[in-house]
Amino acid sequence: MHEGVIAAKGLVKRFGDLVAVGGVDFTVTPGEAFGFLGPNGAGKTSTMRMIGCVSPPTAGDLHLFGLDPRRDGRDIRARLGVVPQMDQLDNELTVAENLLIYARYFDIDRSEARARAADLLEFVQLRERSDSKVEPLSGGQKRRVSIARSLINDPDVLILDEPTTGLDPQARHVLWDRLYQLKEQGRTLVLTTHYMDEAEQLCDRLVVMDGGHIVAEGSPQSLITTYATREVLELRFGRGRNADHVADAAAVGERVEELPDRLLVYTADGEGSLATLRNRNIVPDSALVRRSSLEDVFLRLTGRTLVD
Numbered sequence: 001m002h003e004g005v006i007a008a009k010g011l012v013k014r015f016g017d018l019v020a021v022g023g024v025d026f027t028v029t030p031g032e033a034f035g036f037l038g039p040n041g042a043g044k045t046s047t048m049r050m051i052g053c054v055s056p057p058t059a060g061d062l063h064l065f066g067l068d069p070r071r072d073g074r075d076i077r078a079r080l081g082v083v084p085q086m087d088q089l090d091n092e093l094t095v096a097e098n099l100l101i102y103a104r105y106f107d108i109d110r111s112e113a114r115a116r117a118a119d120l121l122e123f124v125q126l127r128e129r130s131d132s133k134v135e136p137l138s139g140g141q142k143r144r145v146s147i148a149r150s151l152i153n154d155p156d157v158l159i160l161d162e163p164t165t166g167l168d169p170q171a172r173h174v175l176w177d178r179l180y181q182l183k184e185q186g187r188t189l190v191l192t193t194h195y196m197d198e199a200e201q202l203c204d205r206l207v208v209m210d211g212g213h214i215v216a217e218g219s220p221q222s223l224i225t226t227y228a229t230r231e232v233l234e235l236r237f238g239r240g241r242n243a244d245h246v247a248d249a250a251a252v253g254e255r256v257e258e259l260p261d262r263l264l265v266y267t268a269d270g271e272g273s274l275a276t277l278r279n280r281n282i283v284p285d286s287a288l289v290r291r292s293s294l295e296d297v298f299l300r301l302t303g304r305t306l307v308d
Contacts, residue, residue, distance in 0.1 A: 004029045005157055005188050006051060010060035013046045020046040022212040023060060028157075033179075033189040035206035037199045037294060043212040044192035045085065048161050051190065053077050065156065078106065081155035085162045087142045089149070091135035095126060098134060099149050106153040113152065120148040124178055140171025147178060158182065160191040164198060176201055196294035208294075210302045220294055227300045228292035229254055231270035235263045235277075235284040245282065252276045257299055266296070 006028040013021040021043040028034040036044040049055035050062060053073040062069055064076045089098050096117050103113035121127040124144035129137065134145065143163065150158060163179070164172040179202055183189060193199050199206055200220045208216040208223070216223055233253065237245050242263050249256045252273040253265035267273045270289030277284070 005032075006034075006062075006064050006190065008060065008062045011047070011050065011057055011062055012059035013043070013050060013055065014058045019212055021050070024207075024209075024212075024214045026207055026214065026217070028188065028190055030188055031186045033183050033191070033202050033204045035190075035199050035203035036192040036209055037194070037196070037203075037206050037298070038192075038209035039194055041211075042209040044209055045161055046212075047209075048159060048190070048192055052080060052082050052159055078153065079156045081150035081153065081158040083143075083146050083150045083158070083160040083163055085165065087146050089134045089142060089145055091133065094131050094133055095121065095137075095145055096130040098145060099152050102149045103152045108153065116152055116154075117148075120151050123151075123181075124148045125174075138171065140167050140174060143167065143171070143175055144178065147175075157188045157190060160189065162192055162194070164193075164195065172198070196298075199294055208298060208301060210298075215301045216297065223294065223297045224292050226297075228296040229266040230268050230292060231266075232290055232292050232296060233265040233267055233270040233273050234288040234290065235265060236261065236286045237263075238285045245284075248277065248280070248282050255300075264296070264299075266292070 004027040008024060008026050010023045010025065011021060012019070012023050024047065036047060038044050046055065050057050050069065051064065053069040053076050056070055065079060067076050069076055093101065099117040099120065100113050103116065108116070118127065118130070121130055124147055126141060126144055126148070129141065134142065137145065160179070164175050167175065176198070179189065183202070189202070191202065203220060205217070205219050207214045216227065218226070235245070235249060236242070242258060245263065246256055246258055249263045249265045253267040255266040257264040265273055274287050274289065
């Protein structure tokens with residue numbers, strides 16, 4: 001039960017009659033980037049709050065570093081770095097002051113805190129903004145400050161709840177680069193996301209959550225291999241006409257999903273399937289061949305997309 005940095009067995013979180021997390025099992029190993037993938041309301045944040053020792057489990061077992069959050073919360077929190085879903089920075093302080101004041105919660109010597117803050121701001125490429133107030137920073141810069149602050153105590157595990165929500169694509173990629181470097185340093189990362197590309201980029205292993213339950217677990221590639229085909233052919237026949245071609249699409253693929261705006265044909269050869277349709281005089285308004293992704297895994301497992 002206690003093997004791994006984090007181990008959960010039958011973990012439950014209820015809020016009155018609402019079951020937010022319905023008895024989940026998972027283990028996170030040292031140096032692993034472990035993800036919780038799912039839409040809003042899947043139970044990801046409730047699980048992360050229990051891991052972060054800020055919300056006690058209703059039932060089940062949870063251990064971090066072999067310690068019980070119900071009894072050893074303070075000792076566990078001292079070894080965690082937490083980047084919450086919403087930045088909790090003090091906008092009236094400078095970037096450096098946000099790190100230095102946070103360091104005081106861990107009784108870090110002032111000179112040591114200043115040295116760590118300088119190194120961390122260099123790591124997140126914000127050293128030149130050290131003396132700037134936080135308020136005018138961009139969303140991506142604020143997220144990087146939050147990551148730097150979460151590392152001030154040199155944590156064994158870094159917890160990130162939806163780390164790139166609300167960021168533009170460029171800012172997301174900058175943040176991914178910083179997180180990937182932490183992976184290379186051997187940090188243990190635990191993150192939630194509803195971005196399939198983020199999970200594929202960052203996670204060594206992940207669980208797919210829906211309705212408070214884990215519906216699948218594995219590496220991104222193993223999940224795609226298990227629950228999807230090599231390629232997906234996306235077909236659009238125009239408003240109100242997609243449903244008329246479900247049978248046609250099913251004849252050239254292994255499986256078809258009908259979405260409001262398109263048909264998804266799961267096939268080993270998207271171009272070949274499209275050519276077969278055209279040879280049968282079935283010509284969509286638009287067609288796109290792409291590789292299968294975690295979005296397709298989630299659709300297969302739950303019957304809806306990650307952004308529903």
